């Protein structure tokens with residue numbers, strides 16, 4: 001019997017997880033049961049993905065750079081990547097702003113709903129922790145992000161997933177220095193990283209075998225932990241605008257991919273779908289990164305010289321879905337609370353949402369932290385910030401899941417564009433998890 005393809009298996013796991021989660025909202029012990037006995041399997045899966053993220057970035061980026069043989073090629077890839085990321089992010093914010101101004105989801109929201117949402121969430125730990133986190137992030141000067149990018153201890157950087165840009169900085173420095181000492185002298189180190197890269201990609205295959213079960217656990221937990229359905233309903237129009245914007249972004253990527261790379265957009269989407277489904281289930285582009293890299297490289301055929309730089313950098317700085325959401329949310333909150341937003345305020349949103357998406361961590365809920373900074377930049381009264389966040393908190397998780405899908409799809413799209421522009425978009429070379437299994441199982445018989 002032909003085995004069901006991975007993305008179908010994952011999709012089935014997700015659906016059963018959602019149904020099971022709903023069923024578990026009925027018995028009184030249901031939510032506790034899911035949190036204690038089901039969710040840990042999802043958490044283990046996310047931890048496994050994060051476990052291999054740093055070794056994968058290290059190994060693949062060193063391999064990518066040292067294969068280049070010419071530093072100017074790297075500069076070329078780097079500049080194209082950053083420029084394309086900025087363009088796609090600005091497009092995303094503009095789509096979000098256009099929709100929210102056109103459809104005005106904040107105007108229809110009643111005072112009673114605002115009062116109810118404020119009462120439920122304004123002093124919720126989820127909201128207050130986001131406000132605190134935002135004020136901590138604001139403390140540095142304008143160039144703080146550059147200072148933060150440079151590690152003062154390579155081992156500390158590689159031991160913290162939150163320091164992804166520092167790891168990228170160190171690895172690029174290492175890779176370039178390897179190029180400069182010449183192929184012969186660098187060979188032992190290069191062979192080490194090449195082998196590490198292959199091993200880590202095999203680990204991705206193995207972890208993905210458990211993905212259908214893991215997404216079942218993750219989604220069941222999301223369902224039992226979600227808020228009051230009546231409040232979710234009150235925010236339907238706002239959520240609808242965000243979802244519409246995100247859907248338009250996916251169409252935008254498909255058009256761009258087919259126009260610039262001549263790749264069939266449906267093939268593109270189906271090949272990266274396991275990464276998208278994981279982005280949806282985990283709400284974290286950082287956790288999804290190993291799978292995104294594997295899919296784009298092995299299943300689409302983008303050369304490692306491109307993916308090894310474009311994707312880890314993209315996971316940290318390119319968040320089209322998040323920035324689109326920040327544009328919609330900032331205007332929605334202003335509309336609902338009667339805060340007058342001028343044209344220059346909207347332009348400020350474009351700039352700050354761009355910077356905020358660069359500064360957002362690739363983890364669940366990060367977009368909401370940076371939203372505080374976007375709101376402050378347009379002069380939103382600080383005493384109303386908690387109320388503003390309370391308005392959108394109830395639907396943040398499902399929207400986070402969807403914007404993470406767009407973030408990951410955006411990274412994959414840009415890696416294809418950059419690869420095409422430098423002649424590095426080749427043929428797929430799929431590796432299966434059991435490629436060498438026979439050799440291992442039948443070693444004795446040889």
Ligand code: ASP
Pocket residue numbers: 283284285286319321322360361362363364365366367368400403404407
């Ligand atoms: N969860 C998103 C990501 O990891 C970030 C956010 O929008 O909160 O890409």
